[in-house]
Amino acid sequence: MSMGFDKETFKKSVLFNMKNVFRKTVEEATPEQMYQAVAYAVKDVIIDEWIATHKEYEKQDVKTLYYLSMEFLMGRALGNNIINIMSQKEVKEVLEELGFDLNAIEDQEPDPALGNGGLGRLAACFLDSLATLGYPAYGCGIRYRYGMFKQKIENGYQVEVPDNWLMNGCPFEIRRAEYATEVKFGGHVNTVWEDGKERFVQEGYQSVRAVPYDMPIVGYGNNVVNTLRIWDAEAINTFSLDSFDRGDYQKAVEQENLAKTIVEVLYPNDNHYAGKELRLKQQYFFISASVQRAVMKYMENHEDIHRFHEKNVFQLNDTHPTVAVPELMRILLDDYRLGWDEAWEITTKTCAYTNHTIMSEALEKWPIDLFSRLLPRIYQIVEEINRRFQEKIEERYPGNQDKVRSMAILYDGQVRMAHLAIAGSFSVNGVARLHTEILKNQELKDFYEMMPGKFNNKTNGITQRRFLLHGNPLLAEWITKKIGGDWIVDLPHIRRLAPYAEDPKSRQEFMDIKYRNKVRLAAYIKEHNGIDVDPRSIFDVQVKRLHEYKRQLMNILHVMYLYNQLKDNPYMDMLPRTFIFGAKAAAGYKRAKLTIKLINAVAEVVNRDRSIGGKIKVVFIEDYKVSNAEIIFAAADVSEQISTASKEASGTGNMKFMLNGALTLGTMDGANVEIVEEAGAENAFIFGMSSDEVIRYEKEGGYDPMEIFNSDSEIRRVLMQLINGYYSPEDPELFRDIYNSLLNTQSSDRADTYFILKDFRSYADARSRTDQAYRDEAWWAKAAMLNVACSGKFTSDRTIEEYVRDIWHLEKVKVELEEP
Ligand code: 73E
Ligand code: PLP
Numbered sequence: 001m002s003m004g005f006d007k008e009t010f011k012k013s014v015l016f017n018m019k020n021v022f023r024k025t026v027e028e029a030t031p032e033q034m035y036q037a038v039a040y041a042v043k044d045v046i047i048d049e050w051i052a053t054h055k056e057y058e059k060q061d062v063k064t065l066y067y068l069s070m071e072f073l074m075g076r077a078l079g080n081n082i083i084n085i086m087s088q089k090e091v092k093e094v095l096e097e098l099g100f101d102l103n104a105i106e107d108q109e110p111d112p113a114l115g116n117g118g119l120g121r122l123a124a125c126f127l128d129s130l131a132t133l134g135y136p137a138y139g140c141g142i143r144y145r146y147g148m149f150k151q152k153i154e155n156g157y158q159v160e161v162p163d164n165w166l167m168n169g170c171p172f173e174i175r176r177a178e179y180a181t182e183v184k185f186g187g188h189v190n191t192v193w194e195d196g197k198e199r200f201v202q203e204g205y206q207s208v209r210a211v212p213y214d215m216p217i218v219g220y221g222n223n224v225v226n227t228l229r230i231w232d233a234e235a236i237n238t239f240s241l242d243s244f245d246r247g248d249y250q251k252a253v254e255q256e257n258l259a260k261t262i263v264e265v266l267y268p269n270d271n272h273y274a275g276k277e278l279r280l281k282q283q284y285f286f287i288s289a290s291v292q293r294a295v296m297k298y299m300e301n302h303e304d305i306h307r308f309h310e311k312n313v314f315q316l317n318d319t320h321p322t323v324a325v326p327e328l329m330r331i332l333l334d335d336y337r338l339g340w341d342e343a344w345e346i347t348t349k350t351c352a353y354t355n356h357t358i359m360s361e362a363l364e365k366w367p368i369d370l371f372s373r374l375l376p377r378i379y380q381i382v383e384e385i386n387r388r389f390q391e392k393i394e395e396r397y398p399g400n401q402d403k404v405r406s407m408a409i410l411y412d413g414q415v416r417m418a419h420l421a422i423a424g425s426f427s428v429n430g431v432a433r434l435h436t437e438i439l440k441n442q443e444l445k446d447f448y449e450m451m452p453g454k455f456n457n458k459t460n461g462i463t464q465r466r467f468l469l470h471g472n473p474l475l476a477e478w479i480t481k482k483i484g485g486d487w488i489v490d491l492p493h494i495r496r497l498a499p500y501a502e503d504p505k506s507r508q509e510f511m512d513i514k515y516r517n518k519v520r521l522a523a524y525i526k527e528h529n530g531i532d533v534d535p536r537s538i539f540d541v542q543v544k545r546l547h548e549y550k551r552q553l554m555n556i557l558h559v560m561y562l563y564n565q566l567k568d569n570p571y572m573d574m575l576p577r578t579f580i581f582g583a584k585a586a587a588g589y590k591r592a593k594l595t596i597k598l599i600n601a602v603a604e605v606v607n608r609d610r611s612i613g614g615k616i617k618v619v620f621i622e623d624y625k626v627s628n629a630e631i632i633f634a635a636a637d638v639s640e641q642i643s644t645a646s647k648e649a650s651g652t653g654n655m656k657f658m659l660n661g662a663l664t665l666g667t668m669d670g671a672n673v674e675i676v677e678e679a680g681a682e683n684a685f686i687f688g689m690s691s692d693e694v695i696r697y698e699k700e701g702g703y704d705p706m707e708i709f710n711s712d713s714e715i716r717r718v719l720m721q722l723i724n725g726y727y728s729p730e731d732p733e734l735f736r737d738i739y740n741s742l743l744n745t746q747s748s749d750r751a752d753t754y755f756i757l758k759d760f761r762s763y764a765d766a767r768s769r770t771d772q773a774y775r776d777e778a779w780w781a782k783a784a785m786l787n788v789a790c791s792g793k794f795t796s797d798r799t800i801e802e803y804v805r806d807i808w809h810l811e812k813v814k815v816e817l818e819e820p
Contacts, residue, residue: 005045005087011094013041026098032168034100035108038091039078039171045085046216050225053815057136061301063310065130065137065808066294068287068324069123069317071266072141072228073115073148075466075626077172077215079106083470084132084218110165111625113147114230116270117545118652119356121626122431123317125652125796128463131219131226132489133800134812140290142282143213143230146265151584151623156600160268160587173213176229180211181296182236183288185258185281189376200334202377206251208259209234210289220465220489223815231289233259269586270545271362277370284323284375291327295335305336309349313808316353316425319364319417325351325424326381333381340384352427352807354458355418357649358435358443359549364417371415382420386410389423396450406446422447422454427807429458432650432671434691442695456806459674460650461796464491467656471630474513475660479788482506492792497785507781514637514661514784521635524628525580525619531607533578533617538774540767541662542640543582543624543632546592549647552583553738554756555640556599558764559606559618560718560727566612575771578617582624582632591737596620598735601727629653633660637784638685638770641666642763644754646691648672655794661784663773665766667759671794678790683783685773687766688759697755705743705752708760715760719743 017037082091092102130137149160187205191198210231217226235256262285332343372379386409397403409419422428430436436457440448448455469476483496500506518535542555559579581599585592603618639657648670666672667688676684697703709716722739725732742752774780804810
């Protein structure tokens with residue numbers, strides 16, 4: 001139990017909140033009100049630790065990490081916070097005494113979804129690990145009014161519903177008006193002379209007031225509470241009604257609108273660059289505010305700006321926060337009047353960049369006219385960075401214009417953000433070993449050759465506190481009973497579970513827990529989808545954002561293939577299997593949305609067909625998000641990680657499945673490579689082309705899906721069902737686009753861009769191997785347990801320690817609480 005926690009005090013606090021906030025007694029309260037009252041009571045416990053942590057940071061004059069990210073996919077806070085203050089048992093008891101169930105109260109909290117998928121969730125796991133390890137860190141982001149949309153499925157189609165997560169307020173956040181700053185857009189840059197030096201001033205601009213809201217990030221059982229700081233935008237000048245100056249009035253209205261729109265909504269594109277002006281505004285808005293505030297905070301108790309990098313490090317979560325490089329330069333040049341070289345030295349010793357994807361459609365390239373119009377002073381600085389960077393390239397490769405062209409920051413009318421990030425950072429890292437190798441040898445080869453020392457790998461990780469301790473309490477408790485609770489803060493200890501994989505009784509207990517978790521998911525599916533699924537069937541799960549490279553299409557095509565086989569031969573020897581999907585498609589991504597419709601169309605036909613004896617069920621779980629992800633991982637038997645090799649930089653869902661005892665059915669892509677290395681190839685089902693083969697085909701051509709179509713009648717039959725109305729009798733042409741994408745050359749792309757038909761047979765084979773393997777229950781239990789036992793590497797605690805060792809160089813801080 002946490003030091004600062006006292007049951008009676010806590011109960012009083014809940015009752016007090018109920019009365020004070022809602023003018024109600026507990027008996028009259030709705031579950032939602034109870035959630036709020038409990039959350040405020042938990043915050044009350046956290047606050048003292050939060051204050052103590054920051055006092056300690058100040059006292060020790062620590063070096064601080066700023067994790068700059070457009071996305072933080074936090075998921076619900078209440079349950080996690082209760083776990084991390086180590087008071088779950090006590091809170092549960094207090095609530096029971098008051099007549100409430102903790103789980104039901106937790107379910108009242110909206111999922112704060114200020115992120116799309118893996119990238120945003122990684123940021124959230126990192127914050128959890130940083131606090132738990134006691135490292136001084138801020139997450140800096142945007143307080144989107146609307147987060148990731150909620151997904152409804154209507155008639156098989158995705159419908160997007162706004163996510164008004166702040167509707168009832170957020171009990172954990174604190175508005176910090178005292179740290180508000182101004183962020184300027186547009187206008188022009190004027191030069192004035194001051195002390196014999198040029199000075200650049202932005203004039204005729206519009207601006208907004210950035211106001212931070214702080215959320216506590218509670219470390220596990222260590223009294224450390226870090227901060228997630230998300231910025232809201234407010235209008236800078238209130239209307240003066242007596243103003244008769246039309247110019248002023250007009251400007252006031254525009255600034256009001258700017259403030260309103262800038263933080264209105266999260267762009268719902270995962271792994272895709274939209275190129276919208278508003279997105280660039282969002283980027284500069286939160287970066288300018290965060291960087292200004294970091295500099296100000298540093299100068300509050302330091303004299304010398306030249307040593308800024310000794311106490312501060314900025315990690316750029318992909319290229320989205322890259323304007324931090326020119327923004328820090330601007331502050332050093334214009335506000336602190338430093339010379340270029342000294343400013344550049346500080347900047348490039350402060351910034352580090354993480355690359356998360358090699359998908360070309362995700363590369364951020366801003367048109368110069370847009371960029372320079374919106375950020376005139378920043379653009380000037382980028383021009384000078386580019387000029388000097390090109391000089392460096394020429395110095396290194398005299399006369400080699402190809403090198404200059406390929407690495408330039410400004411090229412072809414565009415600002416290439418990745419190049420700016422690399423030039424402005426002292427570290428560039430990929431997110432899994434294979435991904436980093438591809439960066440070094442293919443995508444960023446020229447940069448790697450010129451500055452090999454910058455490049456390093458940091459294989460992603462996940463927090464076991466949320467995805468095992470909170471999400472899978474049955475398994476967590478069982479593991480702790482077997483091997484003790486060290487794994488909670490030191491996941492590699494979980495290897496002590498391995499010997500139990502040899503013990504029949506333990507295997508049985510393990511499988512019983514899996515079964516109970518499947519029952520829990522089946523109940524969720526019944527409640528939310530109205531579909532009955534059999535918890536004794538194999539739960540074969542693919543949950544992640546919908547993207548062509550992730551190949552949900554290959555999965556559902558294979559279900560169609562199996563269904564054909566069963567129709568031909570109803571007595572086919574096949575274990576009952578439930579194919580579970582969960583995926584949001586970006587609102588404008590037509591083919592992804594059509595794939596969702598296809599999955600639901602197949603589900604409609606297959607689930608109703610009594611002739612196949614319930615051997616196949618297909619379920620599409622609506623609104624995949626962090627809170628139901630926890631339930632889904634815990635219940636999975638088979639983890640589908642089937643991206644085209646080389647395309648998934650890492651994946652983190654794959655790690656969460658492993659931790660919960662699912663077996664990976666996957667390609668040699670991203671972190672799957674390392675998962676299989678840890679778990680043993682014999683405890684996973686690997687198939688498909690290697691990344692080298694894929695890259696070779698992409699470079700040299702020579703793949704023709706039509707050959708497969710012509711020679712493989714079973715695949716042909718499945719594809720024909722896309723266009724003969726088999727799954728869409730009311731509109732046989734409905735899935736024509738999917739059919740075309742596999743067989744006909746698309747505008748600039750080869751047909752079957754993601755090699756679905758090429759990998760299909762090998763996938764089918766791997767799937768049938770899982771069916772065979774599942775028949776040997778003892779073998780399966782052992783393999784699943786070994787996956788859990790070998791998951792130690794994939795804790796985000798390890799990832800963070802590597803970032804600290806190689807990049808951030810932070811010191812651990814201990815926080816002692818004073819006696820109340
Ligand atoms: O492989 C994942 C990776 O596990 C990768 O696709 C994802 O990042 C995860 C965490 O490292 C990712 N998301 C984005 N780029 N890579 C992205 C790009 C643009 C907008 C939103 C997200
Ligand atoms: N979305 C949610 C809600 C998640 O929990 C995860 C898991 O890490 C992801 C997206 C990323 O999944 P994947 O790594 O499979 O793309």
